[in-house]
Amino acid sequence: MNDLTLLSKQLHAIREERRALADQERDIERQIAELMAQDVVNLADNIVLERRRGTKRTKWQSDELFNRLRTISRFSAETGEEVDRDTHLEQFSQALKECLPLTPSLSWRAGALREWGTDPDEYATCEPGRVSVKVEVKHD
DSSP states (O other), rough: OHHHHHHHHHHHHHHHHHHHHHHHHHHHHHHHHOOOSSSEETTTTTTEEEEEEEEEEESHHHHHHHHHHHHTTBOOTTTTBBBHHHHHHHHHHHHHHHHHHOOTTOOOOOHHHHTTTGGGGGGSSEEEEEEEEEEOOOOO
């Protein structure tokens, strides 16, 4: 067996193992999330669990979001007063850079929209996303 064949088989085996581990991780995470009585649970041995619920957003109302960002960028975040044209253009450009869907998913950036005072759920069709569990082990 030549090096290319051997390496290809090793790579395939590693990827298969990673998929199996990812499936196992999702299953264990789902079980933990179902067993948790609250979103944050403190266990013995300094273990803290935090359950998080994701949101899957589709069918974005991009025209409305664009117009909202254009409107809110006309005002100062500190004072609420209308800003001059140059400042408005600068703020609008910044808002677009932060919020536009320039990611592989082509979804608007929900966190950035919230920072601009916009609830992303008002501009997309939402359904429950994956539930994840953060596990923090505190060392003394």
